Amino acid sequence: MGCCNRRRGLLAGAVLGAVVAILGGILIPVGDSIIEGTVRKESVIEPGTTAYDNWKATGATVYRQFWLFDVTNAKEVLETGATPVVKEKGPYTYRTRFFPKANITFNPNDTVSFVLPHGAIFEPSMSVGPEEDIVTSLNLAVAGAYSLIPKELHVVLENMIKTSNSSLFHNRTVKEILWGYTDPMLKSPVGVFLPYNDTKDGPYNIYSGKDDISKVAIIDMHGHLSELISPPLFSLSDASSFPPFLEKTKPLNFFSSDICRSLSASFQQSLNLKGIDVYRFNLHPDTMASPTRNPDNRCFCRDKATTKNCTLAGVLDISACKDDKPIYISLPHFLHGSESLRESVLGLNPNEEQHETFLDVEPLTGFTLRFAKRIQINMMYGPSKTVTILKKVKDYTIFPVVWMNETAMLDDEKADVFKERLVSRIQMLETIQYVLLGVGVSVFVLCLISYCVVRRKDNKTLHCES
Numbered sequence: 001m002g003c004c005n006r007r008r009g010l011l012a013g014a015v016l017g018a019v020v021a022i023l024g025g026i027l028i029p030v031g032d033s034i035i036e037g038t039v040r041k042e043s044v045i046e047p048g049t050t051a052y053d054n055w056k057a058t059g060a061t062v063y064r065q066f067w068l069f070d071v072t073n074a075k076e077v078l079e080t081g082a083t084p085v086v087k088e089k090g091p092y093t094y095r096t097r098f099f100p101k102a103n104i105t106f107n108p109n110d111t112v113s114f115v116l117p118h119g120a121i122f123e124p125s126m127s128v129g130p131e132e133d134i135v136t137s138l139n140l141a142v143a144g145a146y147s148l149i150p151k152e153l154h155v156v157l158e159n160m161i162k163t164s165n166s167s168l169f170h171n172r173t174v175k176e177i178l179w180g181y182t183d184p185m186l187k188s189p190v191g192v193f194l195p196y197n198d199t200k201d202g203p204y205n206i207y208s209g210k211d212d213i214s215k216v217a218i219i220d221m222h223g224h225l226s227e228l229i230s231p232p233l234f235s236l237s238d239a240s241s242f243p244p245f246l247e248k249t250k251p252l253n254f255f256s257s258d259i260c261r262s263l264s265a266s267f268q269q270s271l272n273l274k275g276i277d278v279y280r281f282n283l284h285p286d287t288m289a290s291p292t293r294n295p296d297n298r299c300f301c302r303d304k305a306t307t308k309n310c311t312l313a314g315v316l317d318i319s320a321c322k323d324d325k326p327i328y329i330s331l332p333h334f335l336h337g338s339e340s341l342r343e344s345v346l347g348l349n350p351n352e353e354q355h356e357t358f359l360d361v362e363p364l365t366g367f368t369l370r371f372a373k374r375i376q377i378n379m380m381y382g383p384s385k386t387v388t389i390l391k392k393v394k395d396y397t398i399f400p401v402v403w404m405n406e407t408a409m410l411d412d413e414k415a416d417v418f419k420e421r422l423v424s425r426i427q428m429l430e431t432i433q434y435v436l437l438g439v440g441v442s443v444f445v446l447c448l449i450s451y452c453v454v455r456r457k458d459n460k461t462l463h464c465e466s
Contacts, residue, residue, distance in 0.1 A: 039245070043244045043365050045208040051367070054367050056100050057100035057101070060408040062098070064096045064405070065126075065404065066094075068401070069088055069089075070135050074168075077392075078168060080392060089133070090128060092127045093127045094121060099119055102115050110208050110210045111207050115201065119196075131175035135173070136171055138169060138379060138401055141166065142168055142381070143380065143399070145160065145185070146387070155386055157384075162388075164185035168381065168390065177402065203221075206218060206238070215243065219237065239254035241365075242254075244364060245363070248267040251267075252265045256373070259316065259329045261329075263283060264287065265357075279362075280359070281360075282358045288314050288315065288337065301317060302317045302319065312340070314337020315334070328378040331375065332376045345399060355403075356374065357373050369409070374403065374405045377403070380398050382396035383396075
């Protein structure tokens with residue numbers, strides 16, 4: 001009788017283990033469904049969700065670091081036509097994007113409208129010197145006038161330069177070059193980022209994801225620039241977040257208002273950021289390729305003489321969306337650009353680690369938790385038979401003025417909230433699933449083996465007794 005009870009107990013244990021294992025197995029697809037539902041709910045941009053809190057005000061301090069290009073042989077360039085030599089000076093760091101999104105309006109068609117207020121506060125402790133540091137830089141007014149005034153009217157430009165005692169290069173403070181000064185030749189304010197403080201970017205209109213989570217954060221409209229953007233805005237976000245459930249094989253497409261262009265980033269590696277698994281996406285090398293290699297860039301080639309018949313790689317003419325200001329955008333130190341760019345201006349040393357743009361995105365939610373956006377502002381000048389300061393210039397030169405690293409990373413407080421509201425729940429559910437499955441299988445196997453051993457023993461005992 002005791003043998004039978006023991007065998008029944010082991011069989012019951014095996015059955016119980018099988019039930020627990022089956023329960024764990026069932027919970028895997030059920031759990032995945034729960035996880036997906038949680039992510040879908042928390043990824044919608046509406047008050048009360050993790051996405052809204054992360055989107056409305058950045059969860060990290062955003063900094064803009066600037067390196068300005070100091071010309072070390074300005075006199076030789078003017079007098080003998082020597083190739084310019086530059087040395088970068090920086091970083092000069094400013095805290096930016098400290099204002100939350102403004103004028104937030106939820107529309108009936110499940111879109112959200114807003115603007116991004118601009119502001120910059122100098123951070124001396126994160127800078128190599130004060131804003132009053134002097135830099136020998138390209139004269140923005142002279143370079144700009146050269147690009148805009150036809151050669152037939154260079155006599156006018158020559159008169160403007162001589163009357164104001166201007167030159168191709170000048171000495172200005174960091175603050176003046178970045179944020180503006182009154183130029184003596186134009187008698188009006190000039191600056192790389194003028195105007196900036198107390199201005200706004202937008203308005204933006206994006207999808208909230210409420211009706212279709214695959215469209216969350218996708219831009220429906222941006223100001224009045226949609227017709228100038230290449231490629232079009234379709235399926236682009238502003239890079240602060242992306243639709244959830246990212247796949248490594250699919251690139252991330254986003255829009256940068258700084259350069260009026262859509263960008264594409266490809267998966268590079270998986271990383272852990274403050275206990276959160278993220279995917280790193282790097283800007284695709286073809287982003288700044290010549291139109292002959294990347295046809296999407298054809299509308300950024302406006303001057304065939306300057307760009308060598310649109311074969312020059314590494315720079316984009318964005319004057320069409322900058323009120324016709326003659327600005328060329330590139331990656332820092334002309335990374336991925338034509339060699340001729342670095343032969344025309346010496347002292348540049350492109351480095352992928354220091355000069356590449358990247359995004360670290362949490363793959364389930366699509367939230368960007370860390371990023372570094374790196375771009376360079378350039379202007380152009382060239383030869384002239386009329387303008388004295390340009391008579392020694394041999395060829396058209398795209399000249400670097402400043403490069404910028406805009407960067408931010410999720411702070412510890414926001415990381416803890418993110419993990420508490422989403423990651424920890426998912427991890428707990430996954431743990432329960434696999435614990436149940438593991439315990440169930442283990443109990444089932446142990447009880448089944450024990451049952452077989454006991455039964456064999458009992459059969460041997462009965463055989464001996466008979």
